[in-house]
Amino acid sequence: MKILVAVKRVVDHNVRVRIRADGTGVDTANTRMAMNPFDETAVEEAVRLREAGDASEVVAVTVGDAGSEEVLRTALAFGADRALRVDSEAPLEPLAVSKALAAVAGREQPDLVLMGKQAIDDDSNQVGQMLACHLGWGQATFACDVALADGELHVVREVDGGKRTLAVALPAVVTTELELNEPRYIKLPSLMKAKRQAIERLGLAELGVDATPRLELLGVSEPLPREAGGERVDSVAALVDRLRNEAGVI
Amino acid sequence: MGSDGAEREALAYDVVVVGGGPAGLATALHLVQQGGGAPPSVCVLEKGAAIGAHLLSGAVVDPLGLDELLPDWRQRAAPVGVPAGPEAFRYLTGRRAWTLPTPPQMDSHGHYVGSLGELGQWLAQVAEAAGVEIYPGFPAAEVLYDERGAVCGVATPDQGRQADGSPGPAFEPGVEIRARQTVLAEGAHGSLTQAVIRRFDLRREAQPQTYGLGLKELWEVPPERHEPGRVEHTVGWPLDTFTYGGGFLYHLDERRVAVGLVVGLDYENPYLSPFEELQRLKTHPAIRPLLEGGRRVGYGARLLPEGGWQSLPRLSFPGGVLVGDAAGFVNVPRIKGIHTALKSGMLAAEAVQAALAEGRGEADDLGQRVEQGWLRTELYPVRNIRPAFRWGLLPGLAYAAAETYLLRGRAPWTLGHEPDCRQLRPAARSRPIAYPEPDGRLTFDRLSSLLLAGTSHEEGQPCHLVLLDPEIPTRVNWAVYGGPETRYCPAAVYSYEPDAQGRQRLRIEAINCLHCKACEIKDPAQNIRWEVPQGGDGPGYQGM
Secondary structure (H helix, E strand, C coil): CEEEEECCEEECCCCCCCECCCCCCECCCCCCEEECHHHHHHHHHHHHHHHCCCCCEEEEEEEECHHHHHHHHHHHHHCCCEEEEEECCCCCCHHHHHHHHHHHHHHHCCCEEEEECCCCCCCCCCHHHHHHHHHCCEEEEEEEEEEEECCEEEEEEEECCEEEEEEEECCEEEEECHHHCCCCCCCHHHHHHHHHCCCEEEECCCCCCCCCCCCCCCCCCCCCCCCCCCCCCCCHHHHHHHHHHCCCCC | CCCCCCCCCEEEEEEEEECCCHHHHHHHHHHHHCCCCCCCCEEEEECECCCCCCCCCCCEECCHHHHHHCCCCCCCCCCCCEECCCEEEEEECCCCEEEECCCHHHCCCCCEECCHHHHHHHHHHHHHHCCCEEEECCCCCEEEECCCCCEEEEECCCEEECCCCCEEEEEECCCEEEEEEEEECCCCCCHHHHHHHHHCCCCCCCCCCCEEEEEEEEEECCHHHCCCCCEEEEEECCCCCCCCEEEEEEECCCCEEEEEEEEECCCCCCCCCHHHHHHHHCCCCCCHHHHCCCEEEEEEEEEEECCCHHHCCCCEECCEEECHHHHCCCECCCCECHHHHHHHHHHHHHHHHHHHHHCCCCCCCHHHHHHHCHHHHHHHHHCCHHHHHHHCHHHHHHHHHHHHHHHCCCCCCCCCCCCHHHCCCCHHHCCCCCCCCCCCCCCCCHHHHHHHHCCECCCCCCCCEEECCCCHHHHHHHCCCCCCHHHHCCCCCEEEEECCCCCEEEEECHHHCCCCCHHHHHCCCCCEEECCCCCECECCCCCC
């Protein structure tokens, strides 16, 4: 089985983001970037499947500018065999990303595409689903457990109020939850090796992808500051009493 | 082999540099810049998750260091900031600000007001392009010694140990980086630096190192109050006249203003809280109007070495050298250490290169190279100014003026230092200080400040702040000094809570730590050991 893992470079989750003064988005100049944490679980799972003998090759792919090769190096250090980048200076909308990934899947012919269920920067949660649609493949989103059995993938999904297990025929697209695994620590020797590995580059035009934006960004603003206040109550009973009788919310 | 016998992988380089700050990056870059034969293989380890994440400085940069390291830095558009000027030096009382003549050391003409973090990121890019390998997120936690006792590299810490020290499910042992020369560029009071100084007795002929704690906030101010390049220093209020220190206000580009305070850690009153002194400083009528209506966007704290020339340890040891703040190359009256860090790195690179070429195990001519260049002519004449301030602010200023204008640094004496940890007075003989409550707009508490420092430590790992004797905080720190760590720590790491018997026990929130190292210096019983946490942990400074 060959696995394609899609990863995205986002602002590191420990960074407190700042909005650009003109309100056109988040300031990413000089900001620490990292691999989207959901994608880390996807890479980790792909590498584990290969280590378990269920997969033969793991290929990491990202769509972005030259700087985003940094997350491909991270994927290689995790244990991906190869990496390729679809070049795009401008950040793309989910539809365009899904088309680019579909074109890459067309060339690479993977049996499974793994990716995070969403990226922590725009929280769109769309690319995996759209990709499955372009490819005409089955999909299992929000995976918190993945196992290969008799040529099918058994995927446990996080759903409201519990878990649901699906059997998906391959090829398929699976998007991952953080609960799926605990990504390994990257080893320094692996990172040193990853720095020397070649990264294949593909152009959007070469892949025949129309990346024309279809959305217009009207503005980005910070949430309103929270009203100061709040007080500590002595017991749960007191809390319930005040919520019921004072606030009238329950 | 690791401490508990786990097999560790080993990698070999000609030179390993510990710390990706200005001194370490200058050493690494200058090593590969020098002509003559194949450049050495150089690896830089940095404990921050990114270059710059642990860098904090004012910063007013004297370009002298860059001029020598990268003479074409202007063409390469190095992010040094905006040209400095106008400038002011003011003495504050509670309500008034008196403008004093700017001491010549503080003349910022030809300097730049910028961010050391941004300069460090750029230097790292230049060094990488020149062939240096740089690995942020990988600290050095241990010095390796060869069979003859010389340093032969460092090891990164294990990852994935649990709180009790046992290996967790994702455990990954550290890696040994073996090198012919090890450059310690950890900044002020580095952990490996301290170990090496002790082992080779490098301080034998030097005074103890003393430190200041620098705290800084980054603000975005309304454009009409922003004067790019403006440099202001203050002395006096809110500190008392026997506490060495001073404030700074630097106007960077893009409406940014750095406001900060440096407090000498030889202060005596255990009730003093450098963090709250900075909060008070901002409420001064001469400062408040600048910040009001602005927005605080950054916060951080770091030690700076203040011992000066007489506190420089021996700079070389078998298998390695010390550079930058790890050695103590700060010009204290100028409050500048970036240009000296760059220069000390360059001299170290030249000494290391020569030692490698000649097959010598110790770059033992580094001290001589420093003696012969401008580091000495800059640092030696001002060596007595900082220690004179132990007589108080006004005598200190008077002595500084006499040294500067009359003696011109040629005084036949050199003033010594006492270690900072011995300076605290018992709480019973000290006056409590009542600090005002923060208002949440101009003044803040520590926890909301930490959010802006972006500090994080993976939970579940062994605590990286270790008490050598867990009873001492209750018996000494609390009973005698009233728990000074709850005040000097700028990161709310330390607090006291009564146990079941009603005895005050020290509680350590190591995840808040800003890696400033103040506790290792100021703890009166020298009972706190700062160990290297997992890679990438610690502050996530941006533009600091």
